[in-house]
Amino acid sequence: MGSMHERPFYSICIANYTFKTISYINSYNTSSVISVRTVQQEILQSDIQSKADKSPVTVADYGSQVLVSLVLNMEVTSGSFSMVAEEDSEDLRKDSAEEILEHITDLVNETLAEDGSYNITLSKEGILSAIDTGKSEGGPSGRHWVLDPIDGTKGFLRGGQYAIALALLDEGKVVLGVLGCPNLPLTSISNLNGSSSGDQTGALFSATIGCGAEVESLEGSPPQKISVCTIDNPVNASFFESYEGAHTMHDLTGSIAEKLGVQAPPVRIDSQAKYGALARGDGAIYLRFPHKGYKEKVWDHAAGAIVVTEAGGVVTDASGNDLDFSKGRFLDVDTGIIATNKQLMPSLLKSVQEAIKEKSQAPSPL
Numbered sequence: 001m002g003s004m005h006e007r008p009f010y011s012i013c014i015a016n017y018t019f020k021t022i023s024y025i026n027s028y029n030t031s032s033v034i035s036v037r038t039v040q041q042e043i044l045q046s047d048i049q050s051k052a053d054k055s056p057v058t059v060a061d062y063g064s065q066v067l068v069s070l071v072l073n074m075e076v077t078s079g080s081f082s083m084v085a086e087e088d089s090e091d092l093r094k095d096s097a098e099e100i101l102e103h104i105t106d107l108v109n110e111t112l113a114e115d116g117s118y119n120i121t122l123s124k125e126g127i128l129s130a131i132d133t134g135k136s137e138g139g140p141s142g143r144h145w146v147l148d149p150i151d152g153t154k155g156f157l158r159g160g161q162y163a164i165a166l167a168l169l170d171e172g173k174v175v176l177g178v179l180g181c182p183n184l185p186l187t188s189i190s191n192l193n194g195s196s197s198g199d200q201t202g203a204l205f206s207a208t209i210g211c212g213a214e215v216e217s218l219e220g221s222p223p224q225k226i227s228v229c230t231i232d233n234p235v236n237a238s239f240f241e242s243y244e245g246a247h248t249m250h251d252l253t254g255s256i257a258e259k260l261g262v263q264a265p266p267v268r269i270d271s272q273a274k275y276g277a278l279a280r281g282d283g284a285i286y287l288r289f290p291h292k293g294y295k296e297k298v299w300d301h302a303a304g305a306i307v308v309t310e311a312g313g314v315v316t317d318a319s320g321n322d323l324d325f326s327k328g329r330f331l332d333v334d335t336g337i338i339a340t341n342k343q344l345m346p347s348l349l350k351s352v353q354e355a356i357k358e359k360s361q362a363p364s365p366l
């Protein structure tokens with residue numbers, strides 16, 4: 001990163017538009033809308049599309065990507081602007097998508113007008129081209145913003161966890177990360193299912209390289225430094241993983257945890273909220289082992305990884321290699337992604353390798 005004064009500028013910029021985006025998205029979170037169920041479902045159905053890989057995308061994913069790219073583009077005036085983001089406009093350009101495009105356009109313009117910071121109104125074409133500012137390939141040189149406008153779309157639709165995840169790559173390294181988690185309890189995930197905690201909901205994690213990681217409320221409380229837990233005995237550890245069995249092999253992660261001696265059942269939540277929760281010590285381990293053939297994307301891990309490493313944790317693939325964000329839109333990882341504190345990493349890696357070996361030797365089911 002460049003000079004000292006850039007750090008606060010980027011941090012403030014990130015926090016501002018992340019807040020804006022979160023307020024937009026919140027109005028589309030199923031769990032935040034207390035209304036007649038059928039009406040809610042009808043609205044949501046027309047707001048959801050299925051992508052070529054069958055994963056869902058909603059007006060909130062597109063709207064979030066538009067808002068973040070717009071604000072970043074306006075605020076970041078030095079140098080050329082490059083963004084690697086999950087969504088693109090291809091499906092929205094089809095005739096059948098006219099209604100959803102109109103809806104996104106109205107919502108983005110309403111949000112911009114309500115916010116009042118920028119005096120602009122976007123046409124439908126403006127919406128499409130704002131989405132496509134995220135088409136950069138990233139790579140090892142220069143600066144690239146990395147955006148997942150809604151990470152955990154399935155969780156978002158289920159009323160579970162989701163995150164707005166933004167990172168900045170500089171010469172192939174993640175130097176900044178922000179994770180807005182509107183549904184995550186502010187102080188600890190142990191309150192996730194608790195009814196009497198009275199804890200505030202909504203946490204914004206941020207990290208700058210060399211400066212540590214912080215959490216603040218979405219209402220803008222003073223940021224608090226966070227660090228990963230200090231557990232060194234796996235018996236006392238718990239682990240996070242995807243709620244969706246399609247995103248990670250629950251049988252393999254179960255076997256890793258068993259070999260390690262973890263007693264607690266898995267904590268299954270959606271999105272990079274897992275990285276945020278790990279970074280502040282809500283749990284000790286993060287495991288992600290996609291089914292064969294899946295290629296991880298940079299926007300699913302960049303922000304979460306820096307939040308964890310700046311909180312004192314370690315994030316690697318199943319062979320113990322650091323994640324390399326310089327290879328473009330995809331991550332080239334061996335088998336899976338794991339994260340924990342420095343004390344537990346050696347024994348976790350050992351258990352991971354044993355469990356993988358055992359699985360590869362097991363007779364395949366008929």
Ligand SMILES: Nc1ncnc2c1ncn2[C@@H]1O[C@H](COP(=O)(O)O)[C@@H](OP(=O)(O)O)[C@H]1O
Pocket residue numbers: 055086148150151152153154155241242243244246247248269270271272290291294297300
């Ligand atoms: N078959 C698969 N295996 C692993 N990850 C997958 C997957 N299909 C989709 N994903 C990714 O898993 C992310 C969600 O992770 P998690 O399970 O931790 O909530 C999705 O992000 P989006 O919701 O942004 O599309 C998507 O990129």
Ligand SMILES: [Mg+2]
Pocket residue numbers: 055056057086153
């Ligand atoms: Mg997606």
Ligand SMILES: [Mg+2]
Pocket residue numbers: 148150151152299300
């Ligand atoms: Mg994602």
Ligand SMILES: [Mg+2]
Pocket residue numbers: 061086148149150151152153
């Ligand atoms: Mg996404």
